[in-house]
Amino acid sequence: MATKKNHGLGTGLDAFFSNNPIQDLNEGSEGVTEISVKDIRPNPYQPREVFDPDKLKELADSISESGVFQPIIVKKGVNGYELIAGERRLRASKLAGKKEIPAIVRDYTDEQVLEITVLENLQRENLSPIEEGQAFVTLIKKLNLTQDEVAKKVGKSRPYITNYIRLLQLPTAVKTMVEKGKISNAQARALLKLQDPAEIEKFAKKVVSEGLTVRQIEKLIEEKQDTKKVKKEIKEPTPFVRTTRSSLEDLLDTKVKIQQSSRGKGKIEIAFASEDDLARIMELLHVEEN
Secondary structure, rough: OOOOOOOOOHHHHOOOOOOOOHHHHOOOOOOOEEEEEEEEOOOOOOOOHHHHHHHHHHHHHHHHOOOOOOEEEEOOOOOOEEEEEOOHHHHHHHHOOOOEEEEEEEEHHHHHHHHHHHHHHHOOOOHHHHHHHHHHHHHHHHOOOOHHHHHHHHOOOOOHHHHHHHHHHHHHHHHHHHHOOOOHHHHHHHOOOOOOHHHHHHHHHHHHHHHOOOHHHHHHHHHHHHHHHHHHHHHOOOOOHHHHHHHHHHHOOOEEEEEEEEOOOOOEOOOOOOOHHHHHHHOOOOOOOO
């Protein structure tokens, strides 16, 4: 049987091991044994957190009818076995009521198990953006790698790795939206320009309800930040400014607003109800019409 394609993940698993476990599995280079599903512990490095229940049910139905065609890969543990690859097949087999599952037993170190698990999932391209970002973080923390080194391992650019890791900064509610496909990767990155988690979540809901594009999101955020910048430049009125405003309001018998920036400059706004009212104010200010 032909080896599965790497889907552009650079060196992939071949870069780490003399034998590619996925290739060996497909080519049947090792003996397959039946193992009790009760003796198999979950893989602690599994990056996938969400398994489509409908697709899992379809696979379970297929297994009930025809059995498991592709063995899972396990590692011998102190008590039983530890799953390395084949999480969906194991879950579907349990769902189908199977007591045993065909497996290939491999002798791998914990580091190799981690690399195989993460990279196999990345190669299959079935992770959500959040899961993919977490997978990169796992490689960085557990194997003490830099982002550049991870990029080389998975055959991606450094910015690609950085962008996916940045998604993990999103509030939990927004990460859930990304995982469910309500917000795209690009839309989520645009939201990260906001620093306040509450604002990010508020904007995210707006994105979903109004179907905003990335450009529209960026424009709204830019306008919001410009407004904040203007407000920040306007300082609180000094006692002199407050007294002056009060005096003007008494003199003109209307609302007066005085704004002063942090640079010392400012402006005065005088409210009027009509042209006649404006003429009255001009007369009080001794301003003659041309």
